[in-house]
Amino acid sequence: MNNSFLSDAFFSRLETLALHLQANLSGYYGGKHQIKKYGQTMEFADFRNYELGDDIRRIDWNLYARLKKYFLKLYTDERQMHIQIFLDCSASMGMIPEKARYAVSLAAALGFLAIRNMDKVSFHLLKEGKAEDPFGIIVGKNKFFGAIGQLEKIKFEGEADFGTSIPKTQHTGTNDGLSIVISDFLTEEDWKPGVNFLLYKRRQVLMIQVMTKEERDPLYSGRLNLIDSESPRADDFRNIRVKISRSMLEEYSKLVKETIEGISNFCASRGITFLSFDTEEPIEKVIFKELLQADLVN
C-alpha cells in the first residue's frame, strides 16, 4: 500500500498541533500534558495555606508581607501519556485501498501528534479476534517513522472483533492516556465490550469511523448478489441476493444515518468522543478542523 498521505510535508504540517487530552489522567512523569495534579513545573496554579512540614522555600513571601500569613505557591504538573491506537485491519477496511490509506494516515497522524508531544504511542492491529502489537511502545520520532513505514505495508484481511481483541491487548495501563479506535464499525460482532474495557481502564477514548462515499450512498441498483468482503465462501450467510430499488437505497441511507447516530449516542452516554469521516473528506481538514472542533487537538 503506497500511502500518498504520509509524506514529509504532511507530517511537517502537523508540527503545529498537539493532542489535547483530559486533565484528570495521571500518565507518566516527563511528558508535556498538564494535569490537574500539582507538580514542579514553572507554571503557577494556585495558593494554599502553609502546613507544618511543607517546604518553606515554596512560601510566597510577597504575600506574607501584605497579609502576614503563610501561603504556599502551587504549580501545575505535566505528564507523559500513552496513546493507544487500535486500527481495524479487517477486510472491510482494506477492500477499498483509499479507505485503508485514509485509516492508516489518520492513525499515523494521531500517533505523530502524540510522539511530537513526548507521549508514548502503541499501534494495535485488530484482526481475526486478536490485537497485534507489532511495534511495541514507541517513543521518539525515529522509532515512530520506522513503525509508520511498516504500518503502510500491513494487510487488511479477515474479520475484526473488538469485543474480544481489545481486552486482550498488552500494556493496557490505567488512567494513563488516550485510546483511539479507528474502524468502519461495519461489523456483525459486538464491539461495545471492547470500548467498555477501555473505559474500565479509565482511559480517554476516541472513536473514529471511516467510511467511503459508496458505503454511505451506494450507487449500485437492480438485482445484485452482494458479496461481503469478509465472507470466506460464496455460500456464506453474509452474501445476500437483493433487488435494490430507489426506495431501498433511500432506506439504506436512512439506516446508515441511524447506525451512526446509534454509535454516537452510545459514545455520548459514556463520555467518548466519536467522529465519523468520509474518505472523500481531505485528511488535513479532518485533523485541522474536525479534531480542533472536537477539542482533541490544540
Added chain:
Amino acid sequence: MIKWLMPLGLLGLLGILVLILIYIIRPKYQQKFITSTVLWRQLLKRKRKKLPIEPIRNILVFVCQALAFTSLALLMAQPKLFSEGFVNDETEKIIIIDSSASMLAHTAGDPTSFSRFDRAVREVKAHIDEWLMDDDGTISIITAGREAEYAIADATKEEYTDVVHTLDGLKCSYGTADIQGALNLAEERLFINPAAKIFVYSGTDLGNLGSAVTVRNLANIQNEWNIAVLGCTVSIEESEYVFHVEVGAFGRISLEKNLYIEIKGAENGEDKTFDFPKLYKKVAFDVNSDNLDYSDIQTITLRATDPAIGGQEDWYFSSYAEASIGFVDLEDSIDEDNEFKVYGGVKDKVKIQYYSSKPNIFYYLSFQYLRDPMSKTREIQFNRAYALSEVQNEGHDFYIFEHNLPQNIQSGNAPKDGVLIFSDPNDLSAYGVELGDSVTFNGLKYFEAGDAHPLLQYIDPHTMGVTAYRRITSYDESFVPILFCGGDPVMLVKKTETERIVVMPFSLNLSNLSAGTNLTKFCYNLIQYFMPLTLDNYEFEADEEVNVNCKGTTVTMTDPNGKADTLTEFPATVTLTELGTYTFTTNFSYDKEAEVRKAFVHIPAAESGLFDVEAMNMKLDNTEVWEELGEDLFLYFAIAMLVLFTVEWCLQFKGI
C-alpha cells in the same frame, strides 16, 4: 375417466413452457463485491418484518421449480389414472346391436323367417367362440334401443355362458334406436383401449364410422319390402269426419293393395251407436323406378259417405269410438305396422247447470263462447234452470248457483257429481264458509293476487275488480283463497276427492269480470282444472312418454296385453312400450260411470322405412401407433429435464 396424460406430447410441451416461464421469471443477479453487507442485511430484516409476504415471494421460484419437478416426475412415473387401466388390446370387441323397430323386418312373405334382429344376434353368437375363446379377448354388448345401454360389459371366456344367455334374452324394441348414444358409449371405451374393435349390427346404412368400427348392415333389398299405415289425422269437413291416412311402401315393389277403414261405435246424436262395415280403397305403390330411397309415401283420404269405397251418403256421425285402418292380405317384412287404430272420436261432455235468483247471461255467454274453440275435444252443454223446480241435483259437471241459494242447496244437500260454483251466495255456512257484512266502494276496487293457481291462468287479477262484495269472516281449512280484495278473500277453491267448490262472494253484476274476457278465461280454466282431458292425444309412438290427467280419483291403465296399472297422482307420466291399444279408465269417488279412453301405440313411422340412410357425424379410429412412440420419447425427455433440474439445484445450494 381422466385422460390428462394423453397425449403425452402436449404434456411435454407444457413442461417446456413451464421451464421457459421459470427461467423468464427467475431473477438474474449480478455479483457485486462490497465492503460489508451488515447494513443491507439489517435493512432486509426490517423489510421482512414490514412485509410478511416477502418470504413467500422469495420462494416463488423454488415453488415453481418444485411444481415442474413434480410434473416431470409424474411424467416419468406415468401414473395410470384410468379406472380400468390404459390398454392396447385388439382382442376387445364392442358389439352394438340396433334394437329399433326396423330390425323386426324379416323376409317378405315368410313370417317364420328370422328378423334382422334375430340375424344380428345369431351372427354375434356365431363369433363368440372366435372372439372369446380363440383370441382370449373380451366382449361388451350395447343395445341401441330408446336409450343405449350395456347388456353386458367386459365379458371374458369365463363368462361365456352369461354372454350367450344375454344374447338369448335380448329383445327388439318397437321404438327408435339411439345409435349415437351407443357409439358414444363405445367411444368412451375406445379412450381406454384405442385398439378395441367395434361392430355395429343395424338395418340402417350408417355410413363410414371410422377405422375402429365395422358396420354390418342387415338390410336385404332382395327379400325385404314393407307396406305400412304410417299415421292418420282426422278432420271435420262439412260436419263430416274425414280420415287422412298416410301410407307408405318401402323396398323394390310394385303392387296394389286394398286399404280398409272400419268405424265402430259411431253416434249421430240419437244416443244410439252403430258400427259401419269395412270400406275398401285400392292403393297402388310403385317404388321400382328411380326412387333412390326405395319408398313411396302417399296420403289417402277416406270418408264414410264416399260411395266409391262402399260408403253411403247418409252415413254421417257426430262421434265414433274407434276407427281401424289397415291393409288386407299383406305379407310384408314388418307385420306390426299394417294396421292403425284411431281413437279420440268421443268428445268429453261438459254439462253445466246454471241457477240464479236474479239471472244474467254472463256465464251463458262465456261458456257459449268456449264451445267452438273446445269443440274438437269437448262438447259443452249449458242448461239454465229458470225455476227452483228445474234445478237438478245430479247429472252435471258444473253447478252454478248465483245469489240466493235454493233451500236444499243452502242446507248442504248439494250435488255430489259436479263442481259447485257459488257466485254471490246468501249463506254458505253449511259448506264451512261464514259470510259477514257487505263491503261497498264508490268505484271499482281491484283484486289482489294470492298464490298462483290454475284457475287464474291467463288472467291478471289486478284487472278484475268489484264495487261490492260480502266479507268472508271464516272458512274451512280445506278451502284455498286465491283472490283478495282489500285483504279479504274474494275467491275460495276447494278440490278434494269428495268435494269441489268455488266460492265468489260478489255479484257479477257489480264487477267488471264479464266486461272483458276475464270471465271467459275463468270458465275455460274451470273446465281445464276440474275436467281435464285424460290424454292430450290418442296415438303415440312406441316408447313415447305420455302425460295422463284425471278428472276423477284414479286412472287405471291397461296395456294391449291386459296388464293393468292404477295411477293415483296426476299429472302422471307413463311410457307406452307395447304396440296396440291402451285403455285408460277414469274412476270417480262418487256415483258416476267410469270414463274410458283409448289410445293407439304404433311403431314410429320412420321405422317402417326399411332402407333408411342415417349418416352419423362421427369417426371412431384405432390410435395405438402414436401412443407407443410418444410415450418413449417423452419419458426420456422427462428424465433429462429431471437430471438438469437436480444439477441446477445442487449448484445453487453450493452457491456456485
